[in-house]
Amino acid sequence: MTEYSQQNAPKKGLIVSPIENGTVIDHLTPGKAIKIADMLGLMQGAVVIIGQNLKSTKYGKKDIIKVENRFLTEDECSKIALIAPHATVNIIRDSALxxxxxxxxxxxxxxxxxxxxxNCITNKEKVPTRLFAQNKSPLVLVCHYCGFEIKGDDLKLKG
Ligand SMILES: [Zn+2]
Incomplete structure (x- = not known):
């Protein structure tokens, strides 16, 4: 027996099909889904459904990622926030939210x-990076070591 929650129920015109167990990363900035899926290593073996430029009542357009049998850590959610600050993460179990x-x-x-x-020490030597969020919207980060300001659009994540 399959139970569907409101949120995960098949609706008329639904483009991206629901998943039974896993994570739905919703309200991603359009064009960022692939980057985020890649960053989180979701493409390696798991069933991943990516929707791009879908209609969003809140933001006009959005991307969405659905990944089966994968549940994100807090750390992974923070990483998503750096790229798509409006994202919501929905954990689905037994087809329900x-x-x-x-x-x-x-x-x-x-x-x-x-x-x-x-020239920052973190790019020269094996020093873990540490950036402070000086401003969250728009995102501006400041390096703990060299004081360099990094704008959200220029931000590069560790590979
Ligand atoms: Zn630096």
Missing amino acids: YEKRNVEIPDTVEDVALCSNA
């Missing part, structure tokens, strides 16, 4: 993103 989370940009971004200053 189990948990809904908003992603949050952390005050300190530890060893997730790179400093854009080529």
